[in-house]
Amino acid sequence: MLRIIATLLLAVGLVVSGWFIGNGFEHSRNERYVSVKGLAERDVKADIALWRIRFVETGNQLADAQARVEHDESVVTAFLAKHKLGSDAIAFRNIQVTDRAAQMYGNNEYKTRFIVTGTLMVRTKDVDAVAAAAQDTGALIAQGVVLGGANGGDDEAPTYLFDGLNALKPSMIAEATKNARAAAEQFAHDSGSKLGGIRRANQGVFQILPRDKAPMLQEDRQVEKTVRVVASIDYAVSN
Numbered sequence: 001m002l003r004i005i006a007t008l009l010l011a012v013g014l015v016v017s018g019w020f021i022g023n024g025f026e027h028s029r030n031e032r033y034v035s036v037k038g039l040a041e042r043d044v045k046a047d048i049a050l051w052r053i054r055f056v057e058t059g060n061q062l063a064d065a066q067a068r069v070e071h072d073e074s075v076v077t078a079f080l081a082k083h084k085l086g087s088d089a090i091a092f093r094n095i096q097v098t099d100r101a102a103q104m105y106g107n108n109e110y111k112t113r114f115i116v117t118g119t120l121m122v123r124t125k126d127v128d129a130v131a132a133a134a135q136d137t138g139a140l141i142a143q144g145v146v147l148g149g150a151n152g153g154d155d156e157a158p159t160y161l162f163d164g165l166n167a168l169k170p171s172m173i174a175e176a177t178k179n180a181r182a183a184a185e186q187f188a189h190d191s192g193s194k195l196g197g198i199r200r201a202n203q204g205v206f207q208i209l210p211r212d213k214a215p216m217l218q219e220d221r222q223v224e225k226t227v228r229v230v231a232s233i234d235y236a237v238s239n
Contacts, residue, residue, distance in 0.1 A: 031236060033199050034187050038180025038231045040172040043211060046160035046223045049130035051122040054156070055145050058112040062097065065116040069095060072145045073118050079140055080122065083133035089124040122158075127223050130158050159220045162208055168227055173203060176231035184235040196236030204230040 055072045059065035073093065080089065098115040124130060134157060140147060188195040210217045211224040219225060 033234045033236050034184055035234050036180045036183040038176040040176040040229050042227045044162050044225050044227055046127045046162050048161040048163055049124055049127040049158050051130050051158035052156050053120045056117045058115050060113045062114045065114045069116045069118040075143050084129045089122050091121040091123040094119040134158050160223050172229050176229050180231050180233045188237055193237040199234040199236050202232040
C-alpha cells in the first residue's frame with residue numbers, strides 16, 4: 001500500500017514540475033523586447049607614420065649603378081633631414097640588385113643588365129613632418145632621384161596609423177550604450193511600454209575609418225581619421 005501511495009505522489013510531482021517547466025518556456029517565448037543600436041564616434045589624428053621610399057638606378061656595370069644608388073641615398077637622407085626627419089626616423093636601409101642576365105626566364109633583350117634599388121623605411125610619430133615631405137618629393141626628382149622600384153611604378157605614399165584605440169574604448173563603449181538606451185526609452189515611451197533590463201548586448205567592432213568619405217580614399221593614407229563603434233542591445237519591455 002505504501003509503495004502505491006509513493007508511486008502516486010511521484011507521478012503527481014512529475015506532472016506539477018512539468019507544468020511549471022512548460023509555463024516557464026511559454027513565458028520566455030512571449031517575452032517582449034526591443035532591439036536598438038547606439039553609435040559613438042571620435043575624430044582622431046594618426047600618431048604613427050610609415051613611409052617606404054624606393055629609388056632605382058640601372059646600368060651594365062654593377063659598380064657604377066650601385067655608386068649612383070648610394071649617391072641617391074645620400075640625397076634622400078638630406079631631403080628627409082631638411083624636413084626634420086633625421087637618422088632616428090629611418091628604421092632601415094636596404095639595397096637590392098637584379099641581374100637580368102641571371103634570370104631564368106629572361107630573353108636577353110634588355111638595354112641595361114643591372115637594376116639596383118635602394119630603400120629607406122621611415123617610421124616616426126611626427127606625422128606632420130612626413131606629410132609635408134611627401135608633398136615635396138618633386139624636390140627629389142629635380143635632383144635626379146628616380147623614385148619607384150625595380151618593377152616601375154610611382155613612389156609609395158606614406159601610411160598613417162592610429163595607435164591610441166585602447167585609450168578610447170571605455171568612454172566610447174559608455175557613450176554607445178547610453179545612446180542605445182536613449183533610443184530604447186524613446187521607443188518604450190512612444191509605444192506606451194515600460195523599459196526593463198538588458199536581455200542581450202553586443203559591443204560591436206571598433207572601426208577606424210577615413211575622415212573624408214570620398215570614394216577610393218583609403219583610411220591608412222589619411223592623417224585625420226574617425227573611430228566608430230556601434231553597440232547592439234536588446235531591452236525587455238512590458239505594459
